[in-house]
Amino acid sequence: MKGTLVIYKKELASFFISPLFYFIAFMVTFLLSIMFTITLDKFSFLAANPMMQMGASTQQLNIHYAVFLPHLSMVNLMLIFLVPALSMRLLAEEKKMRTFDLLLTSPVTSTAIILGKFLATLTTLLAMITLSMIYPLVTRQIAEFSWAPTLIAVFGIFLVSAVYAAMDLFASSLTDNALVAFIVSVVFNLGIWFFGAFNESIDSPVAKKIFEHVSLTNHLGGLLEGTFRTNGLVFFLSLIFLFCFLAERVVESSRWRD
Numbered sequence: 001m002k003g004t005l006v007i008y009k010k011e012l013a014s015f016f017i018s019p020l021f022y023f024i025a026f027m028v029t030f031l032l033s034i035m036f037t038i039t040l041d042k043f044s045f046l047a048a049n050p051m052m053q054m055g056a057s058t059q060q061l062n063i064h065y066a067v068f069l070p071h072l073s074m075v076n077l078m079l080i081f082l083v084p085a086l087s088m089r090l091l092a093e094e095k096k097m098r099t100f101d102l103l104l105t106s107p108v109t110s111t112a113i114i115l116g117k118f119l120a121t122l123t124t125l126l127a128m129i130t131l132s133m134i135y136p137l138v139t140r141q142i143a144e145f146s147w148a149p150t151l152i153a154v155f156g157i158f159l160v161s162a163v164y165a166a167m168d169l170f171a172s173s174l175t176d177n178a179l180v181a182f183i184v185s186v187v188f189n190l191g192i193w194f195f196g197a198f199n200e201s202i203d204s205p206v207a208k209k210i211f212e213h214v215s216l217t218n219h220l221g222g223l224l225e226g227t228f229r230t231n232g233l234v235f236f237l238s239l240i241f242l243f244c245f246l247a248e249r250v251v252e253s254s255r256w257r258d
Contacts, residue, residue, distance in 0.1 A: 003108035007116025008123075015086065015124045024082055029131055031078070036071050036135045043067050064149050068136060069224055072157050075132045076220075079125070079157070083164040084185030086124060088178045090117045090169055091251070095176035100254070110252040114169065114244055121165040129158055149226025156223025159236040160216070164189050166243035173250040192216050192239075 015021050043066045094100035103113055136150055168185035175181050193216055219232035 003112035004116045008120050011120030063145050079161050080189045084168050084182045087168040088181040091172040092178045092181040110248045114248045125161045152226045153224045156220050163239045166240045170243045170247040173247045
């Protein structure tokens with residue numbers, strides 16, 4: 001546990017002193033501000049015009065579906081590329097700078113290395129996601145709505161970001177080139193969405209059931225709509241454990257080779 005804490009503090013400090021982190025935070029805030037303002041203006045215009053409401057669906061008149069879900073979907077889209085940008089150097093840069101050899105010879109287990117780096121990345125992502133919550137908080141001052149669906153949806157985005165972090169940490173462990181790690185991470189992040197989409201083109205009921213069970217879209221969709229499901233939580237935690245375990249195996253194999 002002590003080794004994990006040491007790695008965690010080191011990586012967290014490197015994240016928050018990095019100009020890249022503040023540049024990313026600025027760009028995220030800038031883009032989300034523009035998109036959220038546009039979406040909120042459209043919803044306000046619809047809510048203020050009874051004639052427009054006649055042809056609108058129930059979801060279009062619900063602030064959670066009309067404003068907050070597009071906002072969180074934009075956050076998720078950004079995370080697909082932002083998480084690789086943050087995590088690409090976690091192990092790849094260590095290998096390139098030869099500090100990885102010091103890690104392998106230090107009295108720190110492979111599990112502690114991976115867990116410390118993963119938790120530091122997750123803390124940084126939590127800070128990013130917290131930024132996105134400023135907008136619903138501000139909206140709460142001018143509109144009444146239930147917090148429960150929004151908080152469950154944000155929790156869903158956090159779980160997805162944790163999956164990205166685990167996959168991208170694994171990608172970073174496979175190479176000593178940060179750019180290659182970034183590209184592989186983006187492929188992983190996009191691939192996990194396309195993998196679940198196969199259930200739409202499968203006729204076999206059994207195969208369709210399996211693909212629906214491993215579909216990230218299916219599990220996240222329930223959380224975004226404000227529905228908490230135990231099987232969804234187990235699915236996300238299983239993915240996180242799997243890729244952290246694979247990253248740990250790569251690090252441990254490097255230790256044995258050296």
